[in-house]
Amino acid sequence: MSNNALSNCADCPVHNLGNLKKLGVNMSNFDFAIALAGNPNTGKSTVFNYLTGLKQHTGNWPGKTVTRAEGGFEFNGKRFKLVDLPGTYSLLSTSTDEEIARDFILFGQPDVTVIVVDATRIERNLNLVIQILEITDRAIVCLNLMDEAKRNGIQIDDRILSKELGIPVIPTAARQGEGMTELTKMIFDVASGNFICKPHRIKSSSKELNAAIDVLIKEISAEFPNLPNTRWVALRLLEGDQSIIDAIRSGELGNIKGINTIEQSQLVIS
Amino acid sequence: MNNHNVNREAILAAANNLRWEVGENLHDTLMESIYENATAIARKAVIYPDKKPAFSFDRTLDKILTSKYFGFPLMLLILGAVFWVTIEGANIPSGLIASLLVDTLHPLLKNFTNSFMPWWLSGVLIDGAYLAMAWVVSVMLPPMAIFFPVYTLLEDFGYLPRVAFNMDPLYKKVGAHGKQALTMAMGFGCNAAGIVATRVIDSPREKLIAIITNNFSLCNGRWPTQILISTIFIGGIAPAYLTGLVSAAAVVFVAILGITFSLVVSWILSKTILRGEASAFSLELPPYRPPRILQTLYTSLIDRTIFVLWRAVIFAVPAGMVIWLAANITIDGVSIANHFINWANPFALIFGLNGVILLAYIIAIPANEIVIPTVLMLTVANLGLSSVGAGSGVMFELDSVADTASILHAGGWTLLTGINLMLFSLLHNPCSTTIYTIYKETKSVKWTLISTLLPIAMGFSVTFFVTQIWRLVVGS
Numbered sequence: 201m202s203n204n205a206l207s208n209c210a211d212c213p214v215h216n217l218g219n220l221k222k223l224g225v226n227m228s229n230f231d232f233a234i235a236l237a238g239n240p241n242t243g244k245s246t247v248f249n250y251l252t253g254l255k256q257h258t259g260n261w262p263g264k265t266v267t268r269a270e271g272g273f274e275f276n277g278k279r280f281k282l283v284d285l286p287g288t289y290s291l292l293s294t295s296t297d298e299e300i301a302r303d304f305i306l307f308g309q310p311d312v313t314v315i316v317v318d319a320t321r322i323e324r325n326l327n328l329v330i331q332i333l334e335i336t337d338r339a340i341v342c343l344n345l346m347d348e349a350k351r352n353g354i355q356i357d358d359r360i361l362s363k364e365l366g367i368p369v370i371p372t373a374a375r376q377g378e379g380m381t382e383l384t385k386m387i388f389d390v391a392s393g394n395f396i397c398k399p400h401r402i403k404s405s406s407k408e409l410n411a412a413i414d415v416l417i418k419e420i421s422a423e424f425p426n427l428p429n430t431r432w433v434a435l436r437l438l439e440g441d442q443s444i445i446d447a448i449r450s451g452e453l454g455n456i457k458g459i460n461t462i463e464q465s466q467l468v469i470s
Numbered sequence: 471m472n473n474h475n476v477n478r479e480a481i482l483a484a485a486n487n488l489r490w491e492v493g494e495n496l497h498d499t500l501m502e503s504i505y506e507n508a509t510a511i512a513r514k515a516v517i518y519p520d521k522k523p524a525f526s527f528d529r530t531l532d533k534i535l536t537s538k539y540f541g542f543p544l545m546l547l548i549l550g551a552v553f554w555v556t557i558e559g560a561n562i563p564s565g566l567i568a569s570l571l572v573d574t575l576h577p578l579l580k581n582f583t584n585s586f587m588p589w590w591l592s593g594v595l596i597d598g599a600y601l602a603m604a605w606v607v608s609v610m611l612p613p614m615a616i617f618f619p620v621y622t623l624l625e626d627f628g629y630l631p632r633v634a635f636n637m638d639p640l641y642k643k644v645g646a647h648g649k650q651a652l653t654m655a656m657g658f659g660c661n662a663a664g665i666v667a668t669r670v671i672d673s674p675r676e677k678l679i680a681i682i683t684n685n686f687s688l689c690n691g692r693w694p695t696q697i698l699i700s701t702i703f704i705g706g707i708a709p710a711y712l713t714g715l716v717s718a719a720a721v722v723f724v725a726i727l728g729i730t731f732s733l734v735v736s737w738i739l740s741k742t743i744l745r746g747e748a749s750a751f752s753l754e755l756p757p758y759r760p761p762r763i764l765q766t767l768y769t770s771l772i773d774r775t776i777f778v779l780w781r782a783v784i785f786a787v788p789a790g791m792v793i794w795l796a797a798n799i800t801i802d803g804v805s806i807a808n809h810f811i812n813w814a815n816p817f818a819l820i821f822g823l824n825g826v827i828l829l830a831y832i833i834a835i836p837a838n839e840i841v842i843p844t845v846l847m848l849t850v851a852n853l854g855l856s857s858v859g860a861g862s863g864v865m866f867e868l869d870s871v872a873d874t875a876s877i878l879h880a881g882g883w884t885l886l887t888g889i890n891l892m893l894f895s896l897l898h899n900p901c902s903t904t905i906y907t908i909y910k911e912t913k914s915v916k917w918t919l920i921s922t923l924l925p926i927a928m929g930f931s932v933t934f935f936v937t938q939i940w941r942l943v944v945g946s
Contacts, residue, residue: 240754241754241756255765255768255769255772286669292497292500292501296669297669297670320757322512322515322516323508323509323512323516324508326507326508326511326512327504327505327508329508330504330507330508331504348757352519353518353519354516354517354518354519355516355517356515356516356517357514357515357516357517358515360514360515361511361514361515361516364511364514364515365511375759375762400507400511402500402503402504402507403503403507404499404500404503406492406499408491408492408493409492409496409499411491412488412491412492415484415488416481416484416485416488419477419480419481419484420481422477423474423477423478423481434485435500437481437482437485438485438488438489438492438496439496439497439500440485440489445482445485448478448481448482449478449479449482451474451475451478
């Protein structure tokens, strides 16, 4: 009887949290690397602590995490390494914390990037989501602080949001642990390729820009055939981003496969 | 290989040419498209409430906490309350721990080791290393165990960004970055952490200013020094029922003085070697969140209190050995420590300090936490106070602030010495961990040296002026 119930539970996606094993700092032999990105003070570290079982201090102020934190968890028999990135409003400026976040998503090649979004400030948070979707295909929006959004009377249609962005959107309240089961399950699905994302791409009306991007994409993919996000690299080149220029000149842009820690990705850049 | 180089340069050249075709305002065009896309998506998926609620707790609280008139007084009040709670709460447990570790355990350990060790080995281990450690624990643990959780609760509640908001106009006026208020607040916990936090500042110029001035935030290694000395010398001249309040006020004053110095030095730097305008930035005031008390207690006790205490203990053990050796190895019948103290005394007196304090600050370069234990050990050794210790360089049975006071008074300390020690504790070189962190963040020997030497120079200047004026006015 109890055995039967257990196996039923194991098949039911809602109860899969039973499969979540918090591994703390033990990250050996991981199958997937997951990045946690998002605006400052949206609860990335709370999500991180929840999934890894670590007790990294979280503070109620933007900029609390300026260095990276890493931890691990196991779900459905797969081992995940989770990297908590510094909170950033964009990926286009030059401050160290934004570079750490950007370089890890770009060069660290996480299997999934979980973008933690403040449900009470969706519009501004989407600016970062859109920029991240330029860099990576495999992303999930963790629509956090849903409790605060509800308290403020904000109604969010997460299915429309998901359709527009082309990636899964999971409403959560990480402080209370709500929605974390669904998030874990979705991380698993996207990482293992069960869920294919079709991410939103910036629509620009400038013909010159689009033409220039096309030319550069062709040249870059000829020289670096394994690079998955040539469009972003092309955009950065057009903007004259020095770290990308250096990475191309030294050829290290081509060596990015299999880099999974920030230290390594910083080595590539610097 | 060569072929690759040619290809890569070709990509860069193509990018250079295309950059002209796309036009200069690519960055703006791109940002505009991003914003437009974001707005369009949000409009489809989100419905905001029609009218704002009549009463918003957050907005009302923000109006008070960041108000033109109440903002700063409330800040001072909150800061003062935190110290008062710390001072009042720490005294009794400090005495309890000291009587356990020093009064009870020390003689037991001493007798035990004396039974099979040569006297000097038992001296180095028990009278040096163990006593220094016991001292650090009893002086440091109680204030930290109160201060950190209270500070963390304030942080979790969301008060720190409001402090930054209040301070921002001041920092802007002196040509520094408003976020320096946040890194300064981190520095109140630990300067090394504060310096790592300067990564949130984009402009290299403003980041350097924030790094150089971070040391003016009293760190947790220095709070106990401030609290103890203020209780003995400043609280001591007030009526007994006001001691706690007056001591807390004095510590708040020194903390404010530190903030003032950070503003003044930022202003001087931004007018001289780091010239430039303050850059604009946006600071988000997060919603107030009820702190999760139990988790906060856990993280602040484990992550901060125990972590910092452990660090202090690690540095105290070798320092205790060094002190014992310095007090017991003699040249011409006088110990090395006394040679230095006697040699440094005339110089130190110009600044209203003494040779013991200078030697303590040299020994305590690895960690500010051990300044007070070192001062006391050296004072006892220097005076040869046999009634309170068993031989040179032995820390004595100290179970209350009053005993510490009597030691320091016996060592010739006056109110002026106490005031100057508090000032010098605010203005001296950062600890070795912080210096190393500064080097890692700036990658520059020059800026590391400036950040290290500037506070010492200021410390000697300020104590010099205070002493000269004091002697003119008070006459002693």
